[in-house]
Amino acid sequence: MSSAEQTYDVVVLGAGSTGENVADVVVRGGLSAVLVEEHLVGGECSYYACMPSKALLRGTEALEEARAVQGAAAAVTGEQDVAATLERRDSFTHDWDDSSQVGWVEGAGIGLLRGTARLDGERTVVVTGPDGATTRLTARHAVAVCTGSEAAVPPVDGLPDVQPWTPREATSAKEAPRRLLVVGGGYVGCEMSFAWNALGSQVTLFQRGDRLLPAAEPQAGDAVAASLRDHGVDVRLGAHVSAARRDGDEVVLTVDGGEVRGDEVLVAVGRRARTTAIGVDTVGLEPGEYLDVDDTLQVRGLSWLYGVGDVNGRRQLTHMGKYQARQAGAAIVARARGEEVSGADWSPHAATADHAATPSVVFTLxxxxxxxxxxxxxxxxxxxxxxxxxxxxxxxxxxxxxxxxxxxxxxxxxxxxxxxxxxxxxxxxxxxxxxxxxxxxxxxxxxxxxxxxxxxxxxxxxxxxxxxxxxxx
Amino acid sequence: MSSAEQTYDVVVLGAGSTGENVADVVVRGGLSAVLVEEHLVGGECSYYACMPSKALLRGTEALEEARAVQGAAAAVTGEQDVAATLERRDSFTHDWDDSSQVGWVEGAGIGLLRGTARLDGERTVVVTGPDGATTRLTARHAVAVCTGSEAAVPPVDGLPDVQPWTPREATSAKEAPRRLLVVGGGYVGCEMSFAWNALGSQVTLFQRGDRLLPAAEPQAGDAVAASLRDHGVDVRLGAHVSAARRDGDEVVLTVDGGEVRGDEVLVAVGRRARTTAIGVDTVGLEPGEYLDVDDTLQVRGLSWLYGVGDVNGRRQLTHMGKYQARQAGAAIVARARGEEVSGADWSPHAATADHAATPSVVFTLxxxxxxxxxxxxxxxxxxxxxxxxxxxxxxxxxxxxxxxxxxxxxxxxxxxxxxxxxxxxxxxxxxxxxxxxxxxxxxxxxxxxxxxxxxxxxxxxxxxxxxxxxxxx
CATH class of the missing domain: 3.30.390.30 (FAD/NAD-linked reductase, C-terminal dimerisation domain)
Known part of the structure; x- marks a missing residue:
């Protein structure tokens, strides 16, 4: 197999929106940068999260708003065209084709390597391409890990074997399942319950705790639960899902000792760091753990390594990943120039908003x-x-x-x-x-x-x- | 005729939202106050401006938003129910009945006198009630003039005789005229053109200048003109309306030498101060002029007299009248207590936002x-x-x-x-x-x-x- 060596100022693992922004900032700052990506350039948000989920919901919201205005309501006599809504969703994900994102990367003067990346000691990343060829990348100044997170699967007996939907399948499904079971009452579970209920599914939502959206003010979860029920979703709080199995085309969950049947089950119970297979052990870190970073997104103890976006576990939101990317990129550029970098609150190099001012919107009704x-x-x-x-x-x-x-x-x-x-x-x-x-x-x-x-x-x-x-x- | 004398700490002329807020703030500050109102408590905004105009527009907006979402658009197969929209509008104006506002005034511990008010020298106001009885009010600390503004009628030959719509008639009309002529391309002319066009009128809008919304950034007027035309409104810029007459049920305007016929004509070319008949001449001021006030809303040269809201000509917007009312009310209370009052920028007694940060929204599409x-x-x-x-x-x-x-x-x-x-x-x-x-x-x-x-x-x-x-x- 062929092998090559390349050197860049900055090597970025993962070409989601966070990685793209780190690369963009450092290139604007005069450094060279390469993105390494094994799947789609543009990342989770564009293809499987924010964009498609909001596209699934927007039509339902717009119609609900029109129906809530006396006089306008009279004009809303028909039903939402589900096929057209799914087609609109697909237009936002570009049918899961990343060529427009690749065009942006090239236009920004950023290198791009397709393949899996593994750290191999200090400032070194080995990329194995789809054809098996390897490239050894050396970073003069910094390696930024922007590999993000993936859906966590809870320790429920049999759950991995029923091929549950993750948020990826929930946002990219080509039709509404007749009966959708949703495990998890955080923002993904709530948004997808609204979306698929409106698009024709009979939805049952299981939340282990006694309230939806438990991180928010309590009024939020209460209002969303009441509205889900008004819309016909079966919301079960304090529900303990203990086992899962397939029975023909059906999925069967054991919930509080009884059985509940559906056609698909979405599991949305949180995220875990994508650090299992990227060689963090070669630089003394624990695979599977979130990267422990300071406010300039520098990994503690490794001055050349940055952990930006979901992978540091600070704030797992697209806009916060991009924000961290701007701050980390500015820190990388400043340090490369030998300039002083400040991690003080609200400095141009610090992600202070992670602690003090993280915005989030749950697109429910x-x-x-x-x-x-x-x-x-x-x-x-x-x-x-x-x-x-x-x-x-x-x-x-x-x-x-x-x-x-x-x-x-x-x-x-x-x-x-x-x-x-x-x-x-x-x-x-x-x-x-x-x-x-x-x-x-x-x-x-x-x-x-x-x-x-x-x-x-x-x-x-x-x-x-x-x-x-x-x-x- | 009977005659009475009453003394209050503060006498407020005009019970629109500005006057109500002045009275509310001073009463909360421990002073006594009386509102004098000759028409409806609640003022122009509640009955003839913001509320009804936005109510006329909201259904059109909500439907346009739903139609702009593929998938949702399929559900909008009918037409807006114009009668239901007008009924909704009437619900916001409480069918022009002010009893709920009167209840609020009473609950807030504010006095209310119905009738016309005229200043009669320093700190003195004479009120003539509907039955002709007079009340002589003395203000220990301040008289606040909150009489607002009224629609200006431009010097167009014959215009007063055709009984043109003012913004009052445009927001309270019980049905859409078949052909509506609109003179003036400021925010009222633009909003009402959208509203009545959507509710069934054939609208022609005449603007003397070469752009709509001339006070805004030029992109605003250009976008609104383009959209009005897309919606079927005949927008005529640089149009000079020189004469008006009635011909049977029709109104006929002379525009740039030619004739244009309609069923109603709305004149919306600005406002003038309501200071003509309130006795400002008895305290040395000129009737018909805006009151000249400092940043604490105190009339220059008359320390006991305040001009708050539209009547001072600073910012003729409901929310700014209420803002000025809070600042003026705080200044009146502080001065009554012998406390220092500061007109410095952003002080609690100064209406600094009038100069630096006045928000406005034109509810067009x-x-x-x-x-x-x-x-x-x-x-x-x-x-x-x-x-x-x-x-x-x-x-x-x-x-x-x-x-x-x-x-x-x-x-x-x-x-x-x-x-x-x-x-x-x-x-x-x-x-x-x-x-x-x-x-x-x-x-x-x-x-x-x-x-x-x-x-x-x-x-x-x-x-x-x-x-x-x-x-x-």
């Missing part, structure tokens, strides 16, 4: 949009704080948006510094309300100043005024 | 949402600045939101302080994107910090990242 600390997190961190809450439906803009609008806004305020620690919105179409909260948290804008940030009337954003009034008391 | 300075205003003020722009449709969240999404984001950046001076969004459903910009402008959040304000993927808010990249270059 209602949506859940949150940033910063929840009240539980503020309590755990021992921060002096007060929680204020107000129903969004009481705002003129919300009542115009939809008849009977129901939602909640929750703000966690630092009582010492009088700044926002976190904000959660639960309600229809709240996704775009979130960035105002993110700017306020990141900017540490004092509450006294926020009174001057007037929401335009009559928008849903007027909820900000209600939150300030609730804070004032 | 596409919407236009803007805050702070436009590029033209930054140029006029001689501020060092750079303008960056990016198409919103290129953002993943926008392409998910609607097939073929078209929009533009424009940021005006202060190149010396590296903060945002103003932002404009043009595009479908951009109204809720605006508050993030308002917080950034008001909070004077440095661009370097804004890089840490990560937009959630895939939302339309990701446009923020594109703007930062455009700024970085």
């Amino acid at each position: 209602p949506q859940v949009a949150s940033v910063g600390l929840t009240s539980a997190q503020a309590r755990e961190r021992g921060l002096p704080h007060r929680v204020v809450e107000h129903p969004i439906g009481s705002v003129a803009g919300a009542s115009l948006f939809a008849d009977g609008y129901e939602g909640t806004a929750i703000a966690v305020v630092d009582t010492r510094r009088e700044v926002l620690l976190g904000v959660t919105f639960v309600g229809p179409a709240v996704a775009e309300l979130l960035h105002a909260a993110t700017v306020a948290v990141v900017g540490e804008v004092p509450i006294a100043r926020l009174w001057h940030a007037v929401p335009a009337y009559p928008t849903v954003s007027e909820i900000w005024l209600r939150l300030l009034e609730a804070w004032r008391g | 596409p919407q236009v949402a803007s805050v702070g300075l436009t590029s033209a205003q930054a140029r006029e003020r001689g501020l060092p600045h750079r303008v960056v722009e990016h198409p919103i449709g290129s953002v993943a969240g926008a392409s998910l939101f609607a097939d073929g999404y078209e929009g533009t984001a424009i940021a005006v950046v202060d190149t010396r302080r590296e903060v945002l001076l103003g932002v404009t969004f043009v595009g479908p459903a951009v109204a809720e994107l605006l508050h993030a910009a308002t917080v950034a402008v008001v909070g004077e959040v440095p661009i370097a910090r804004l890089w840490h304000a990560v937009p959630a993927y895939p939302t339309v808010s990701e446009i923020w990242l594109r703007l930062l990249e455009a700024w970085r270059g």
Whole structure:
């Protein structure tokens, strides 16, 4: 087999959105970089996560919004065209063809190697291509591991043998199963329950704990559970799935001692690091573990190694991977130039928002949009704080948006510094309300100043005024 | 006729949302207050402006959004039920009955007098009730004039005699005229053209200048004009309306020498101060003029008199009237207590956002949402600045939101302080994107910090990242 050697300033393992952004930043900074990818350039988000899942949901949301407006509702007399929705989903994933992403990589002046990558000691990566040829890559300055994460499969007897759907199959399925069983009530389980229920499946959702979306403010999981049930999803909280088997075309789960039958089962119970087969043992790290990094995304103890995105376990969200990529890329460039790099809060090299201001949106009906600390997190961190809450439906803009609008806004305020620690919105179409909260948290804008940030009337954003009034008391 | 005398700490002329808020703030501050109102408590916004106009538009918007999503579009097979939309509009205006507002005033511990109010020298207001009885009100601390504005009628020959629609009639009409002529291409003319066109009227819009929405960034007016035309509205720019007359049931306008016929004509060419008949001459001011106030909303030269909301001509928007009311109310309370009042920027007594961060949303299709300075205003003020722009449709969240999404984001950046001076969004459903910009402008959040304000993927808010990249270059 042929073998080659190549040297780059920066070698990036994994060409998902995180890896692409690390490479882009360092190339803009004057360094050379190569991406190594064994599957699709563009990564999980483009093909199996954010884009297809939101595409599956958007039509359902748009119709629900139109039906909620008296006068407009009369025009929504037909049904969603499921085939057309799936076709639209496929258009976003480019039918799982990555040529447009490859074109972007080439245009950005970034190298690309197809194949599996393994670290082989300091600054060295061995790539085995699809034809078995190997390339030995040497990194002058840094190796950035951006291999991401994969779906975890819980230790349920027989589960691996029933070929369960992971989020990949749930977002790429070509038709709605008649009966879909969903194990896991986090954001993936909730979003996919809404999506496939609306596209024709009879959905049963099993959540081991007593609440959906357990990381969010409790109002979020309660509202989503109530809405799932209103939409016809069978939501079972406190459900213990202990075994799985196939019976002909059916999948059979043992749940709390009884049996539940379906046609497919989606398992969405979290992620695990993709570090099992990338040679981290050759540099003294434990395969399968998340990479332990500092705020500049540098692996502790290995100054040439960076762990960026899902693979470090800090914040497993596309936008946070890209954010970390910008910060890590800036740190790599600065260190290559011999410039000082600061890991201090809000420095251009530090991923401070990972701790203080991570936004996330759950695209359910209602949506859940949150940033910063929840009240539980503020309590755990021992921060002096007060929680204020107000129903969004009481705002003129919300009542115009939809008849009977129901939602909640929750703000966690630092009582010492009088700044926002976190904000959660639960309600229809709240996704775009979130960035105002993110700017306020990141900017540490004092509450006294926020009174001057007037929401335009009559928008849903007027909820900000209600939150300030609730804070004032 | 009977006559009475009453004394309050604060006398408020006009019980629109501005007057209500002044009274509410001073009563919360421990002062007594009375509102004087000759028409409906709640004011223009509730009955004739924001609420009904947005209610007329919302159904059209919701249907357009559903039709823009392949798969969902198939379900929108019917037509908007115009009668149901008008009925929904009426529900927001409570059929022009103000009893719920009156209940709020009473519950807030605010006095209410029905009748016309005239200043009669310092701290004195004479109210003539519907039965002709007069009440002489004395204000211990302040008189706040919140009488607002009314539609201006341009000097067009014969126009007053054809009984043109003002914005009041345009928002409260019980049916769509067959042919509606609209004079004026500001936000009222544009919104009402969209609304009535969608509800069945054949609309012709005349704008004297060469662009709609002339106060906004030029991209806004261009996009709205193009969309109005796509929707079937006859938009005539550079049109000079010189005469009007009735011919039977028809209204006939002379435009650029030719005649145009319609069934109704809406005149929306601006506002004028409601100061003609309120006795400002008894305190040395000119009737019909806007009240000249400082940043605490105090009339210059008359320390006991405040002009709040539309009547001062600073910012004629409901939310800014309410904002001014909070600032003026705080100033009145502080001065009554002998406390220091500061008119400095961003003080709790100053309406600084009037100059620096006034948000506004035009609820057209596409919407236009803007805050702070436009590029033209930054140029006029001689501020060092750079303008960056990016198409919103290129953002993943926008392409998910609607097939073929078209929009533009424009940021005006202060190149010396590296903060945002103003932002404009043009595009479908951009109204809720605006508050993030308002917080950034008001909070004077440095661009370097804004890089840490990560937009959630895939939302339309990701446009923020594109703007930062455009700024970085």
